[in-house]
Amino acid sequence: MLNNILLLISITLMYSTPLIFGALGGMISERSGVVNIGIEGMMTVGAATAVCVGYNTGNPWVGFLAAGLAGGIIGLLHAVACVSAMADQTVSGIAINLIGSGFSFFLCRLVFGAVNTPAVPHKLPKILGNNIENKIVNYFNVDITVILAVILAVLMWFIIYKTKWGLRICAVGEHPAAADTLGISVKLIRYGCVIVSGMLSGFGGAAVTLAIVSQFSPTAISGQGFIALAAVIFGKWKPHGVYFACILFGFAQALTILLGGGKFPVPSQIMAMLPYVLTIVILIFFVGRSVAPKASGEPYQKGSR
Amino acid sequence: MDRLNKILKKQITATFIAIFFGFLVATVILAVAGYNPFEAFAVLFKGIFSRPKYMANVIIKATPIILTGVSVAFAFKVGLFNIGAEGQFIIGTVAAAMAGILLDLPAVLQFPLLILIGMAAGALYGAIIGFLKAKYGIHEVITGIMLNWIAFYFCNYIVNTHTFHQDNSTGSKNIREAGFDIIYNWKKSAGGKSFLKENPTLMEIIGKTDLNIGIIFAIAAAIIITIVLNKTTKGFQLRAVGFNKDAAEFAGINIKKNMIHAMLIAGALSGLAGALMVTGISHKLSTLGTFENYGFNGLSISLIATNSPIGCIFAGLLFAGLLYGGGSIQSEIGAPSEIINIMIGTIVFFVALSRFIPVLVDKYGRRGGKHVK
Numbered sequence: 001m002l003n004n005i006l007l008l009i010s011i012t013l014m015y016s017t018p019l020i021f022g023a024l025g026g027m028i029s030e031r032s033g034v035v036n037i038g039i040e041g042m043m044t045v046g047a048a049t050a051v052c053v054g055y056n057t058g059n060p061w062v063g064f065l066a067a068g069l070a071g072g073i074i075g076l077l078h079a080v081a082c083v084s085a086m087a088d089q090t091v092s093g094i095a096i097n098l099i100g101s102g103f104s105f106f107l108c109r110l111v112f113g114a115v116n117t118p119a120v121p122h123k124l125p126k127i128l129g130n131n132i133e134n135k136i137v138n139y140f141n142v143d144i145t146v147i148l149a150v151i152l153a154v155l156m157w158f159i160i161y162k163t164k165w166g167l168r169i170c171a172v173g174e175h176p177a178a179a180d181t182l183g184i185s186v187k188l189i190r191y192g193c194v195i196v197s198g199m200l201s202g203f204g205g206a207a208v209t210l211a212i213v214s215q216f217s218p219t220a221i222s223g224q225g226f227i228a229l230a231a232v233i234f235g236k237w238k239p240h241g242v243y244f245a246c247i248l249f250g251f252a253q254a255l256t257i258l259l260g261g262g263k264f265p266v267p268s269q270i271m272a273m274l275p276y277v278l279t280i281v282i283l284i285f286f287v288g289r290s291v292a293p294k295a296s297g298e299p300y301q302k303g304s305r
Numbered sequence: 306m307d308r309l310n311k312i313l314k315k316q317i318t319a320t321f322i323a324i325f326f327g328f329l330v331a332t333v334i335l336a337v338a339g340y341n342p343f344e345a346f347a348v349l350f351k352g353i354f355s356r357p358k359y360m361a362n363v364i365i366k367a368t369p370i371i372l373t374g375v376s377v378a379f380a381f382k383v384g385l386f387n388i389g390a391e392g393q394f395i396i397g398t399v400a401a402a403m404a405g406i407l408l409d410l411p412a413v414l415q416f417p418l419l420i421l422i423g424m425a426a427g428a429l430y431g432a433i434i435g436f437l438k439a440k441y442g443i444h445e446v447i448t449g450i451m452l453n454w455i456a457f458y459f460c461n462y463i464v465n466t467h468t469f470h471q472d473n474s475t476g477s478k479n480i481r482e483a484g485f486d487i488i489y490n491w492k493k494s495a496g497g498k499s500f501l502k503e504n505p506t507l508m509e510i511i512g513k514t515d516l517n518i519g520i521i522f523a524i525a526a527a528i529i530i531t532i533v534l535n536k537t538t539k540g541f542q543l544r545a546v547g548f549n550k551d552a553a554e555f556a557g558i559n560i561k562k563n564m565i566h567a568m569l570i571a572g573a574l575s576g577l578a579g580a581l582m583v584t585g586i587s588h589k590l591s592t593l594g595t596f597e598n599y600g601f602n603g604l605s606i607s608l609i610a611t612n613s614p615i616g617c618i619f620a621g622l623l624f625a626g627l628l629y630g631g632g633s634i635q636s637e638i639g640a641p642s643e644i645i646n647i648m649i650g651t652i653v654f655f656v657a658l659s660r661f662i663p664v665l666v667d668k669y670g671r672r673g674g675k676h677v678k
Contacts, residue, residue, distance in 0.1 A: 037446075077654075086664070087657035090386060091608045095654035098605060102646025109641035110338055222595050223454065226388075230447040269462035276451040283443045299660075 006139035008254050013146045014212060016250025018043070020149040021204030022228030023235065023242045024156050025071075029197035030237060031160065032190045033173040033295040034082045037093025038074070039201045040225025041100020046071045046205025048104035051216040052111045054120040060210050064124065067206035068199040074100055075198015076191075083190045086299035097225070108216055119214040124207075143211040145203075149243075152200070157239040169193060173293035176300040186300050201225070230279065237293060252278045313666045316611050319659030323609070324623070327652035331644055340640040348637045349645075352630035357506060361514045363626045365586065368519040369394070371621030372578035373603025375527050376431075376571045378612040382534055383567035384547035389434050389449030391600025392456035393427040393572045395593075397579020399460050400426030402590045405480025405583060406469060412490060415483035420522075420580045427576015428569045430456065435568030439561035445568075453600070457593055464590045477590040486517035486585040517585030523621070526574055527614040534614070543567055575600060608653050624649060 022039045029036040046067035054063025078096050081087040105115045112118065128141040160166035171179040172189045180186050208224070209216050227249060235241030252275030259271055312318055328346070335342040353359055373390045380387035401423035408415060433452065437443045463469055469477040482490065491497040492511055501508045510516060534540040545553040546563045554560050578599060583589070606624055610616030631645030 081654065081657055085658045085661040087660055089657075091657035092654060094604055094608060095650050095657055098650030098653060099647055100650075102643045102648075102650055105643040106334070106338075106641045106647060109643065115643075219595055223450075226450045230450050233444050233447050267462055267465070269458045269465065272458045273455045276454045279451050280437070280443070280448060283447065284437070284441050 003135075003139075004258065006136065008251070008258055010139045010142060011254035011257060012247060012250040013142050014250070015253040016246040017143065017145050017149045018204040018207040018212070018224055019228050019231060019246040019249060020153060020243055021145075021207055022201045022225055023231040023246050024152055024239065025197040025200030025204065026228055026232040027235070027237055027239065027242050028156065028169070028193050028200070029075075030232060030296050031173045031293055032169050032193035033176060033186075033293060033298065033300070034079070034190055034194050034197075035089040035093065035297045036078065036194065036197050037090055037229060038078055038096025038100065038225075039197075039204075039228050040221065040223070041097035042071045042074050042198050042201035043100075043205035043208075043225045043228075044104045044221040045074050045100045046202030047209040047220050048107050048205075048216050049202070050206035051117050051120055051209045052107060054122070054210055055118065056111075058121050060120065060122050060124045063120065063210055064203065064206045067202040067210075069202070071202020071205065072195050072199040075195040075201075078198065079191045079194035082194065082299065083187055086301060089297055089299070104216070105218065115216075115218050117216045120210065123214050124211045143207075145207040145211045148203075149207075153239055153243040160239060170293070173295055176295050176298075180300075180302065190300075201228075204228070233292075234279065234283065236291075248282070249275055249279065310666050314663045316659070319662050320609065320611065320616075320656060322662070323652050323655035323659060326655045327648045330651040331648040334647060335640060335644060338640065340638060344638055345634050345640055345644070348633050349627070349630040352633035353626045356509070358509045358513055359629070361510045361516045363622065363629050364520050365515050365517070366629050367621040367625035368517075368523050368585075369578040369582055369599045370602045370606055370624060371520075371523040371617050372526055372581070373575050373600050374606030374610060374617035374621050375523075375530055375603075375614045376574035376578075377603045377607035378610060378614050378617055379530050379534070379574065380567055380571040381607060381612045382547050383543045383563065384550070385435070385438070385445050385564065385567060385571075387431070387434075387449065387568070387571050387575075388446050388604065389431065389452050389600070390571070390575045390603045391596055391598070392449070392453035393430045393575035394579040394582075394600045394603075395453075395456040395460050396430040397423040397427040397576030398583050398587075398590060399456070399463055399579075400576070401484075401580035401583040402477060402480055403463065403469065405484040405588075406478050408484075409481060410483060412483040412485075415481065416485070416487060416584060419480070419484045419584055420577065423580020423583070424573045424577045427579060428573035431568040431570075431572015431575065432565055433568075434572075435565035438568075439564045453596070457596065460590060461592050464592050469590070471589070475592045479588045480583060484584055485588065486519070486581075488517050489515075489585070515586045517581070519581035519585045522577060522581060524618055526577065527618050530570075530574070530614040539566075575603070578603075605649060605653050609656055611656065611659075 022043050026036045026039050049070035050063040050067035053066035054060050074096060078092055081092040082089045108115050108117050125144050126141045127144055127147060168184050168189055171184060172186050176186045205221055209220055213220060231242055231245040231249060235245035256271050256274050332342040335345055353363055373394055376390050377387045401419045404422045405419050410418065430452065434445050434448045437448050438445050464477045471478045488511060492501060501512045534544060542558045542563055545558055546560050550560055602624060606617055606620045610620040627645050627649060631642045634640050634644065635642035
């Protein structure tokens with residue numbers, strides 16, 4: 001029993017971590033008023049870059065940072081479209097998804113000759129090292145990315161609620177014209193947030209390919225970005241809300257895995273629906289209406305009212 | 306100058322500029338990666354146009370994504386983002402395949418019935434999204450994404466049940482032949498066989514491909530949706546909800562009802578795409594490993610077509626052509642065929658940027674005007 005509970009916790013943390021990175025990225029972008037549907041594409045780019053760099057340098061941390069950088073570049077693309085060119089943010093986001101996955105597979109084919117890459121020589125470390133004998137302790141021996149995700153969520157909460165930068169981000173997302181009159185550069189804030197959003201999504205992708213599995217394949221990122229997107233709305237655009245939305249989702253996944261081991265007379269495919277059904281049920285009964293930042297999705301043109 | 310400005314401001318111009326940039330970016334990337342881009346494009350076009358069979362295959366590939374494109378475009382007009390088209394498509398395939406295996410009716414009834422069942426299933430599945438949005442205010446993007454996954458696992462569940470599973474395979478049994486596409490049943494009949502033997506071109510187009518009547522459904526759907534949106538009271542109400550919810554409500558239009566109706570119709574279109582896939586091409590269900598992207602590609606198509614249902618026909622053909630022809634880039638010159646995805650993504654990206662063109666035109670157009678004075 002204890003074993004099962006500990007296993008449940010450790011799988012929950014494992015599954016939710018990439019989502020947390022992606023969703024916090026999506027949140028910060030939307031808080032500044034730019035909808036980011038392209039999380040999936042950014043995560044894919046991060047996942048592929050992480051493996052390509054991690055494999056060739058032999059250092060997972062370099063791969064991890066490269067993933068953030070690559071995600072940030074894709075984020076910059078989204079920012080140029082949405083902030084400078086006043087593009088339709090949804091359309092740009094969809095484009096980012098297409099470009100992101102296309103570019104990732106293209107890159108892997110160039111580097112490895114196939115979209116299924118070989119395994120990286122070193123994965124990101126676990127927090128207690130890789131050679132823990134004690135089974136109970138081993139359950140707590142989570143990937144370092146799990147800890148990074150917690151730190152990130154706390155940091156994000158601190159920035160948004162306790163610093164002037166957070167206030168500025170919220171102001172820009174709620175009422176850009178008012179923020180503009182007070183001398184806040186709407187463009188600068190939005191550029192910053194969208195690029196950070198890309199970087200975090202890139203880290204999220206790397207958290208899959210450098211910590212959970214150790215290689216990139218077309219199914220490495222399959223829908224996590226969209227789940228992260230849902231978690232942003234689910235978590236009502238609040239850092240702690242988003243964090244727990246991801247944890248809940250990871251928990252449902254873990255439950256699926258644990259219960260799906262043939263112990264119950266429910267077919268595994270039906271069990272696999274659990275996280276998604278649960279999300280809808282919770283939204284119906286517990287969460288209620290979620291209200292997006294007011295200016296989210298609207299390009300800001302100086303002088304417009 | 307004014308005329309040029311007007312042309313530049315047209316949406317269609319923006320779309321062509323976007324397509325041009327798509328090719329441009331692909332050229333640069335291929336060149337940087339060390340391939341000859343012009344050779345690649347030659348191969349691409351040869352892979353689409355060099356034989357009638359290839360063109361037929363492009364049409365076959367275009368059929369489902371035109372329909373999902375129209376589905377997404379329709380929902381967009383009502384202000385809803387139908388990211389759930391993928392799930393509605395899957396449910397359409399599942400319902401049509403289940404009915405096709407279980408029912409045993411004459412072909413005159415079986416085929417249309419399967420199409421209707423697929424449509425109805427997709428419609429109901431879409432309506433769930435509309436209902437949850439109208440009743441509980443849950444964002445359609447969340448429910449859409451969740452329902453996509455639920456449909457995904459539901460399909461895999463049905464494939465592996467005792468009633469439907471085909472032994473020693475990863476798929477389901479085939480549907481009964483009475484439910485196969487009309488063209489398929491015709492070409493397998495004695496009359497059809499002898500007719501095709503005498504017409505080698507038709508033999509290549511019809512006999513050697515899965516060409517089916519789906520494309521007629523797709524084009525008809527695009528036209529009907531255009532008429533409904535622009536010429537009927539219902540269409541006016543739906544568009545009013547899309548333009549300005551508050552104004553629509555003030556004018557006495559029931560927003561909630563219209564949202565549900567919109568998703569019902571959008572779901573029916575995606576479900577139709579799924580049903581046609583089963584009757585025309587696959588004839589069975591397969592265990593899904595990942596999403597097959599018929600619905601997600603519909604999003605891109607709707608965006609390239611800037612949400613015009615008729616535009617979706619052309620965008621769908623373009624998209625299918627690039628995807629189909631792109632396959633030969635890999636086999637002929639060894640460049641990764643994913644370049645096509647980058648290209649399509651770039652096209653969509655520049656479509657997104659197209660809002661900027663009128664702004665630029667105004668800015669520089671006015672400047673030019675001053676000089677004339």
